[in-house]
Amino acid sequence: MAWLLIAAPAHAAVTMTFWSHELGNSFPHAFFTLRGTPDAGGPPIDTSYGFTARSLTPAILLGTVAGKLEVGARGYIASSDARFSVTLTDAEYGQVRALAAAWDAKTGDSRYNLNQRNCIHFVKEAARTIGLTGLDHPKLMKRPRSYLLAVAAANRAAITTIDLPGKAYLATLPPLAPVQIGATAIPN
Template identity: 85%
Template sequence: MTFWSHEFGNTFPHAFFTLRGTPDARGAPIDTSYGFTAKTLTPAILLGTVAGKLEIGARGNILGSDARFSVVLTDAQYAQVRALAAAWDAKTGDSRYNLNKRNCVHFVMEAARTIGLTGLDHPKLMKRPRAYLLAVAAANRATVTIIDLPAAAYLATLPPLAPVKATVASAD
């Protein structure tokens, strides 16, 4: 699980995470992203709660962002993160967006809490994705791998995901 951010720009959300790898229990490799943002970007987001949406697999957002840190998840943690995403998705949960109380930084904070990271409460940084993730990384230096690379540089370091090997049933 890698946590990403960018401060400004026209791509949203500004904080999100990616999941990449193969579960210990096997199965298909995973390579996707999750972020939370307002459904429609209008001045209404400055006034209160609006409809939100979960962004899944938005590759364009990754390319303009920086990888901040990563954590290796257990299968149980992976399942918990997927459950968290479902809870924030309009199809299966609560997708209300509020710039001050339930934005993209709040979403990554809850994901970090779900996997057991600490030092997550930084009220003054909840609208500052980069600063927030740097503070979380600093608080969890012993349990995370610090990356701090632009997307292209970080993605170039990743090995290809191993394809799922087909199993052949034996004929007895």
């Protein structure tokens, strides 16, 4: 019986963490990270997605401008605040990746509008994609921290609350398992 437990594959999953970065010269202000290994297997994932204007000029105050999907640098993530996380099914993970592709200039629609299609709108759609509720907060669509705290409050049973500075939260994460290819392990 013990050999059955040893031979069973380890449980793996991708965790989606929602972050806010308060006002400053760095964008996006609301974004999410994906970290872990899909249950179906494959290489570990450790990435982030945010949405911002391609150029930070006064034009963003006047209407629609070119936008871009952005993968945050580790230092930017560490200087942000981790708000909450959700463990994704492989189907949800696939849907989130499809959403990111739909907002990417290379594969989808990358229009940015401060009032109608900004970083918080992107995070809102990602949250909707994974089944979170209580997402409509029109007065908070330019306030990343307040928006994510409102979403967390509406979804207490479906999320894991974090509310830690990024550097402290990142320090709690275990290393990702190396990918096994044949008999060779590839470190992260």
